[in-house]
Amino acid sequence: MNDPVQPILAVRNLTVQFPLRRRPGQPRRHVHAVRGVSLDIAPGETLGLIGESGCGKSTLARAIVRLAPITSGEVYLAGNPWHNLPERRLRPLRPAAQMIFQDPWSSLNPRMRIGRIIEEPLIVQKRGDRDERQATVARVLEQVGLHPDDAGKYPHQFSGGQRQRIGIARALVLEPQLLLADEAVSALDVSVQAQILNLLADLRAEHRFSMLFISHDLRVVEQVSDRIAVMYLGKIVELGSPEDVLDHSRHPYTRALVEAVPEIDARGRRRVILGGEPPSPINPPRGCAFAGRCPRAQDRCHTEDAVLTGDDHQVACHYPLTEDPG
Amino acid sequence: MALLEAEQLVSVFPTQGEPVRAVDGVDLHIDEGETVCLVGESGCGKSAFALSAMGLMPSGRDAHPNGRLHFDGEDVLKWDEQRWCAIRGRDIGMIFQEPMTSLNPVIRVGTQLMEPLLIHGLANRTDARRQAIEALARVGIPQPDRMLERYPHELSGGMRQRVMIAIATICRPRLLIADEPTTALDVTVEAQILELLADLKQQHGMAMLFITHDLGVVAELADRVYVMYAGQIVESGTLAQVFDQPGHPYTQGLLRSMPRRHQRGRRLYTIPGTVPPPHQRPSGCRFAPRCPYADAACEQPVTLRDLAAGHTVRCVHPDRARSQQDE
Numbered sequence: 001m002n003d004p005v006q007p008i009l010a011v012r013n014l015t016v017q018f019p020l021r022r023r024p025g026q027p028r029r030h031v032h033a034v035r036g037v038s039l040d041i042a043p044g045e046t047l048g049l050i051g052e053s054g055c056g057k058s059t060l061a062r063a064i065v066r067l068a069p070i071t072s073g074e075v076y077l078a079g080n081p082w083h084n085l086p087e088r089r090l091r092p093l094r095p096a097a098q099m100i101f102q103d104p105w106s107s108l109n110p111r112m113r114i115g116r117i118i119e120e121p122l123i124v125q126k127r128g129d130r131d132e133r134q135a136t137v138a139r140v141l142e143q144v145g146l147h148p149d150d151a152g153k154y155p156h157q158f159s160g161g162q163r164q165r166i167g168i169a170r171a172l173v174l175e176p177q178l179l180l181a182d183e184a185v186s187a188l189d190v191s192v193q194a195q196i197l198n199l200l201a202d203l204r205a206e207h208r209f210s211m212l213f214i215s216h217d218l219r220v221v222e223q224v225s226d227r228i229a230v231m232y233l234g235k236i237v238e239l240g241s242p243e244d245v246l247d248h249s250r251h252p253y254t255r256a257l258v259e260a261v262p263e264i265d266a267r268g269r270r271r272v273i274l275g276g277e278p279p280s281p282i283n284p285p286r287g288c289a290f291a292g293r294c295p296r297a298q299d300r301c302h303t304e305d306a307v308l309t310g311d312d313h314q315v316a317c318h319y320p321l322t323e324d325p326g
Numbered sequence: 327m328a329l330l331e332a333e334q335l336v337s338v339f340p341t342q343g344e345p346v347r348a349v350d351g352v353d354l355h356i357d358e359g360e361t362v363c364l365v366g367e368s369g370c371g372k373s374a375f376a377l378s379a380m381g382l383m384p385s386g387r388d389a390h391p392n393g394r395l396h397f398d399g400e401d402v403l404k405w406d407e408q409r410w411c412a413i414r415g416r417d418i419g420m421i422f423q424e425p426m427t428s429l430n431p432v433i434r435v436g437t438q439l440m441e442p443l444l445i446h447g448l449a450n451r452t453d454a455r456r457q458a459i460e461a462l463a464r465v466g467i468p469q470p471d472r473m474l475e476r477y478p479h480e481l482s483g484g485m486r487q488r489v490m491i492a493i494a495t496i497c498r499p500r501l502l503i504a505d506e507p508t509t510a511l512d513v514t515v516e517a518q519i520l521e522l523l524a525d526l527k528q529q530h531g532m533a534m535l536f537i538t539h540d541l542g543v544v545a546e547l548a549d550r551v552y553v554m555y556a557g558q559i560v561e562s563g564t565l566a567q568v569f570d571q572p573g574h575p576y577t578q579g580l581l582r583s584m585p586r587r588h589q590r591g592r593r594l595y596t597i598p599g600t601v602p603p604p605h606q607r608p609s610g611c612r613f614a615p616r617c618p619y620a621d622a623a624c625e626q627p628v629t630l631r632d633l634a635a636g637h638t639v640r641c642v643h644p645d646r647a648r649s650q651q652d653e
């Protein structure tokens with residue numbers, strides 16, 4: 001963990017709360033979407049982020065790129081504070097961190113030609129003249145496996161996988177140091193998904209960008225990640241290498257996630273199903289947020305916060321699993 | 327008798343130019359209480375088939391004179407919109423691929439949930455409210471009475487999908503058409519929802535057409551599987567037939583490109599090329615330009631042939647594909 005290399009991304013104790021509409025006669029309440037997250041991503045590293053729906057993955061990514069409001073905590077990009085910059089000073093720095101969104105349909109303006117969609121960030125950033133920009137667009141299109149002539153077409157003329165390539169091209173055109181891929185392959189069918197995952201691997205090898213890779217598909221996250229973080233109700237509960245986190249899970253929630261993976265080879269299996277629901281992020285419980293669903297919970301778990309501890313393999317649990325019982 | 331039966335079904339999207347034959351001669355049947363999975367690459371026509379089975383696409387005899395579509399023995403291509411409205415949501419429930427297009431973001435969940443019961447005259451308001459709360463509890467939503475007051479835009483993806491399922495099944499349909507209902511969900515919620523659908527199937531003998539691109543989910547859920555490519559069915563059979571002895575090179579490609587556990591950092595297999603757009607489909611086997619086993623014999627139109635009882639494949643060289651599979 002005491003890596004001498006400066007991380008591309010350092011997140012410290014990040015908190016995001018969304019205010020709720022006030023009910024008459026009641027104090028204002030908040031959705032506690034991200035509750036004190038700290039993590040680092042090294043240059044060239046891909047950190048996979050998994051966790052249940054609503055646990056705060058997208059909000060974390062959006063807060064990192066300042067698309068969601070940061071309530072407290074710090075974000076450093078290549079060592080520079082980023083959480084407290086006003087929009088005016090943020091804009092010229094934004095290229096460093098780019099997002100790829102889940103939905104290749106709604107994230108592209110249907111009335112803009114592809115070339116313009118990809119050129120737009122360059123125009124906003126006042127990069128190069130028209131000819132230079134168009135040369136860049138052509139180059140990026142080729143990098144993502146499209147044809148330079150595709151610049152003249154509109155989004156509806158492309159398949160879902162091709163549109164996701166366009167989304168990636170748009171994210172890459174500013175040569176970011178950090179890519180945040182939020183369910184970037186989830187909407188794609190397997191063969192296209194495989195193409196995009198291979199493409200991301202190739203681009204990563206070539207450009208050495210770092211990546212925060214969010215997916216609910218643990219098989220995909222395992223495929224691409226150097227390390228994996230598991231999130232539950234706004235907090236990281238386990239963090240480490242894929243081997244540590246998936247094969248030697250220490251947090252009972254991670255174990256439940258791993259066991260829930262649908263597998264071709266496990267025919268007609270009834271998965272071990274994690275019962276219950278995550279608690280409401282409006283009223284996060286005291287103690288470990290997983291306690292109410294956890295088979296290992298003791299009294300202490302309901303009262304005392306479980307803090308993320310450990311060196312390379314970190315876990316936030318009072319009674320972590322020790323050895324894989326097989 | 328099959329509950330739903332399509333034969334040579336053709337459905338078209340009318341466009342300004344040439345109409346798009348999204349469903350181009352599909353044979354598919356679903357028996358009472360059976361779970362059938364439909365898989366295939368993006369754009370191959372899965373959603374279009376689902377829409378056809380809900381009477382939401384121009385299919386009729388104008389599209390293709392030999393096309394047939396029967397529900398519960400009735401020729402539904404003859405149905406008018408009024409008849410469809412009586413069936414849709416009551417006998418056939420549907421979960422659409424994109425929840426936000428079918429859930430109205432600015433109408434309360436409760437109102438949207440009670441609507442099918444009220445429209446079909448299955449309950450009065452008090453009763454509908456009670457059933458709405460029950461339906462939300464059944465899909466695992468905590469504090470269901472409070473959920474009634476909320477708006478879809480306030481919910482996370484998983485919650486929205488549960489609400490969708492609650493709406494689609496509130497009238498206890500005989501057939502549920504679920505178009506990628508768990509694609510956007512994480513595995514624990516997916517596992518719960520698949521279990522929920524399996525329970526609904528068991529308790530009410532509900533049949534299901536389940537569209538997904540996750541072959542892991544298919545492995546867990548399906549009684550039978552249909553593989554679709556470029557508007558046609560290219561393989562069908564029981565789960566074991568299709569997954570263990572795939573006869574079509576495309577089915578094999580899909581199975582091989584699936585990410586699996588313990589394949590860290592390994593390059594995934596990809597099927598070369600892309601699906602031909604509807605207006606550029608080859609006249610012979612539609613998969614031929616991407617197929618490793620294609621030869622001159624594949625340049626003629628290929629019909630579905632039986633490999634074994636209940637196992638059909640649209641390929642002239644299923645043996646080539648299979649000998650490769652065994653290696």
Ligand SMILES: Nc1ncnc2c1ncn2[C@@H]1O[C@H](COP(=O)(O)OP(=O)(O)OP(=O)(O)O)[C@@H](O)[C@H]1O
Binds near residue numbers: 032053060281482512
């Ligand atoms: N703009 C907002 N206003 C209020 N609450 C919000 C807002 N955006 C997100 N939330 C809430 O914050 C929590 C975290 O949501 P987020 O979208 O980050 O989860 P997620 O992990 O990305 O889930 P999913 O897997 O469903 O995409 C949820 O409870 C969600 O309802």
Ligand SMILES: Nc1ncnc2c1ncn2[C@@H]1O[C@H](COP(=O)(O)OP(=O)(O)OP(=O)(O)O)[C@@H](O)[C@H]1O
Binds near residue numbers: 346348
């Ligand atoms: N409204 C429309 N007008 C014209 N063509 C359409 C329309 N909707 C879909 N198509 C075309 O019809 C074909 C079948 O589309 P469909 O949506 O059924 O595919 P799908 O198999 O459901 O794909 P996915 O896995 O991406 O959901 C595609 O070629 C698509 O481009």
Ligand code: SF4
Binds near residue numbers: 574
């Ligand atoms: S018919 Fe020929 S081209 Fe088509 S899938 Fe079979 S071997 Fe390949």
Ligand SMILES: [Mg+2]
Binds near residue numbers: 057058059
């Ligand atoms: Mg999200």
Ligand SMILES: [Mg+2]
Binds near residue numbers: 372373374423505
């Ligand atoms: Mg579809």
